[in-house]
Amino acid sequence: MKDVLRLSLPLTVWLISFSAVYGLHGLVCAGDWGAWPGPGTLNWGETALLAFAATAVLTQAIMLFLLAGPWLGAAPGFLRQTSLSLAVVALIATAWTHAPIAVLPMCVS
16 A cells, blocks of 8 residues: 555656645735735735745655655555655656746736
8 A cells, every 4th residue: 555655656746836826826816815915025925825835846845755765655666666656757747737826927817
């Protein structure tokens, strides 16, 4: 059972974070969080989205680190290589799908 978890957890976390960040994006735009000034030059909506995206990427990086180490990693062989490959893919997918938050305008009507 642990092996199935090692294989499926990174991409499942990516799926959850992808759904959650774009759900939060809808709440931010519908709730007009962009009208509230936040820290620095950002507003509260941008701050919340950037913080969530950074947390998602950091979570994936920690998961990759744990799977690569002796703590949660599988025994050497095919399963270990596959779980590490899937964790790398999940980290890249998380960074790629959350990148538009940092570079595109938040709510354009």
